[in-house]
Amino acid sequence: MSQLPFPLAPTPSDTEREAGRRLFAPASTFLKGVVAMDGLPGADRVEICFAGRSNVGKSSLINALTNQKSLARASNTPGRTQEINFFTLGESHYLVDLPGYGFANAPVAIVEKWQALLKAYLTGRATLRRVFVLIDHRHGIKAVDSEILKRLDQAAVTFQVVLTKSDKVKEKDRQRVLDQVRNALKDHPAAFPEIVVTSSEKSEGLEVLRAIIAGIG
Numbered sequence: 001m002s003q004l005p006f007p008l009a010p011t012p013s014d015t016e017r018e019a020g021r022r023l024f025a026p027a028s029t030f031l032k033g034v035v036a037m038d039g040l041p042g043a044d045r046v047e048i049c050f051a052g053r054s055n056v057g058k059s060s061l062i063n064a065l066t067n068q069k070s071l072a073r074a075s076n077t078p079g080r081t082q083e084i085n086f087f088t089l090g091e092s093h094y095l096v097d098l099p100g101y102g103f104a105n106a107p108v109a110i111v112e113k114w115q116a117l118l119k120a121y122l123t124g125r126a127t128l129r130r131v132f133v134l135i136d137h138r139h140g141i142k143a144v145d146s147e148i149l150k151r152l153d154q155a156a157v158t159f160q161v162v163l164t165k166s167d168k169v170k171e172k173d174r175q176r177v178l179d180q181v182r183n184a185l186k187d188h189p190a191a192f193p194e195i196v197v198t199s200s201e202k203s204e205g206l207e208v209l210r211a212i213i214a215g216i217g
Contacts, residue, residue, distance in 0.1 A: 005182050005185075005186060005193075006161075006181070006182045006185050006186075006191070006193055006194065006195050007193075007194060007195070008194065008195055008196070008197060009194040009195065009196045009208050009212060010194075010208075011208065012207060012208055012211035012212075016211040016214070016215065017207055017210075017211055019211060019214040019215065020207060020209075020210030020211035020212075020213065020214040021207075021210065022214070023089065023090055023092070023093065023210065023213065023214040024065060024066060024067070024089070024090075024210050026090050027066075027068065028066040028068060028071055028087045028088055028089055028095065029071075029087065029088050030071065030085065030086075030087055031086040031087060031088055031094070032085075032086055033083035033084070033085045033086075034083060034084045034085075034086065035082065035083055035084075035117070036117065037117070037120050037121065037124065040084075040121075040125070041086055041094070043125065043126060043127040044127075045091070045092055045093055045094055045127065046092060046093045046094070046127060046129050046216060046217060047093070047094045047096050047125065047127045047128045047129060048089075048093060048094070048095055048096065048129060048130055048132065048213050048216060049096040049097075049098060049128060049130070049131040049132065050062060050095070050096065050097050050098065050131075050132050050134065051098045051101070051131055051132070051133050051134065051148055051159075052098075052100060052101070052133060052134030052135070052164070053100055053101050053136075053142070053144050053145060054100035054101070055100070056100070056134045056135070056136050056164055056165075057134065057136070057164040057165050057200060058072070058097065058100065058134050058164075059072040059073060059097075060164075060200040060201075061134065061162070061164060061198060061200050062087070062095060062097060063200070064200040064203065064206055065095075065206055065209060065210060066087075066089075066095075071087060072085070072087070072097055082099050082110060082113065082114050082117075083099065084096060084097070084098055084099070084117065084121060085097040089213075093213070094127075096128075098118065099114055101114075101144060101147070101148055118151065119151065119155070122151065122152065122155040122157050123155045128157060129158070129216045129217075130157075130158050130159065130160060130192065130216055131152055131157055131158070131159040131160075132159070132160050132161075132162045132196075132209075133145070133148065133149065133152070133159050133160070133161050133162065134162050134163075134164050135161055135162070135163055135164065135181060136163075136164055136165055137163040137164060137165050137166045137168070137169045137174075137177060137197065138165060138168055138169050138173070138177070139177070140177045140180040140181050140184075141161075141180065141181055141184040141185075146184070149184075149185075149188050149190075149191070150188075152188075152190050153188050153189055153190045155190075156190060157190060158190055158191075158192050159188075159190055159191060159192065160191070160192035160194065160195075160196065160212070161181060161185065161191070161195050161196070162195075162196045162197075162198055162205075162209065163177075163178075163181070163195060163196065163197045163198065164198055164199070164200070165199060165200075166197050166198060166199040166202075166204055166205070167199040167201055167202045167204065168199075178195070181195065182195075196208055196209050196212070
């Protein structure tokens, strides 16, 4: 049987699972919010970045991964939070939370400022090892998602798709959406060749994602 393009990430081994547990065992803390490149913290540790359109469940996933209910705070207003937020992850990693993209109602000046900061960060941060792009499992990759994927290709930054809210997906739609995501990813050279399926509410995929992050050095 031929290997599917962009298969689901495999179940971690006991060793990988334990490495993920240890990495996320200490309490993560909010370090700072950055609105310009000169405000970035020192590039002294591995950075793992989370990106996703507004209301994709990014804050919920970060909180679930770190076992903290309110580490990352969601905004119900797209475009309101225009900071790159840094969180500590032990003494070896930063978790980086990008503002939700897709600012249909945001002022042009805000959109342009965010896009400039995003481009500068993605192309100029040597310690950025991977961007996890969150995609709502109910809807698949939309046009606004394709824009950020193209930017990551241009920046030559490896990204990995994480499907969120899997518990909200109707069983009959699961494979169709997964096929749509796989087909879309074939056009992106920076895409990591595995997909992670998650549900923050049901804790699905959290051990897999923690183990992946622990293995990135």
